[in-house]
Amino acid sequence: QVQLVESGGGLVQAGGSLRLSCTASGSSSSFVTMGWYRQAPGKQRELVATITSGSVTNYTDSVKGRFTISRDNAKNTVYLQMNSLKPEDTAVYYCNFRRIWTVYWGQGTQVTVSS
Numbered sequence: 001q002v003q004l005v006e007s008g009g010g011l012v013q014a015g016g017s018l019r020l021s022c023t024a025s026g027s028s029s030s031f032v033t034m035g036w037y038r039q040a041p042g043k044q045r046e047l048v049a050t051i052t053s054g055s056v057t058n059y060t061d062s063v064k065g066r067f068t069i070s071r072d073n074a075k076n077t078v079y080l081q082m083n084s085l086k087p088e089d090t091a092v093y094y095c096n097f098r099r100i101w102t103v104y105w106g107q108g109t110q111v112t113v114s115s
Helices: none
Strands: 003-007 010-015 018-025 033-039 047-053 057-058 067-072 079-081 091-098 103-105 109-114
Touching: 003 010, 003 091, 010 033, 018 033, 018 091, 018 109, 033 067, 033 079, 047 079, 079 091
Parallel strands: 010 109
Antiparallel strands: 003 018, 018 079, 033 047, 033 091, 047 057, 067 079, 091 103, 091 109
16 A cells, blocks of 8 residues: 655745655555645645656646656655745645656645745
C-alpha cells in the first residue's frame, strides 16, 4: 500500500520562503510523474507543478520564477521550493504521484502567507 507523507507547510509572511517535501512509503518502484496541486478555500484544486522521471518540469503561470520542483528518485521524494510567497499562494498543498495506471495523493499540508 503506497502512502504519501507531506511535510514543510506552515505560516510565513509575504516575501518569505517554504520548502515542501513529499515521500512515498510502501513501494520501491518508481513513479512516472510527481507533482504538487493546491486548493484554496472556495476554489477548485489546481496544478502547481509537475516533474517527470526524466526531470522535465511544468509550472502553472502564477508560480513561474518563484517555485522550483525537484525530485530524488532514490528516496521517492518530491520537493517544492517556494520563494517570494504571496498571500494568494495560501492554500492546502497536495502532492500527487503517478504511475501508468495509478494515481496517489498526499493528505495535504496547509500553507498560509500573511500580508
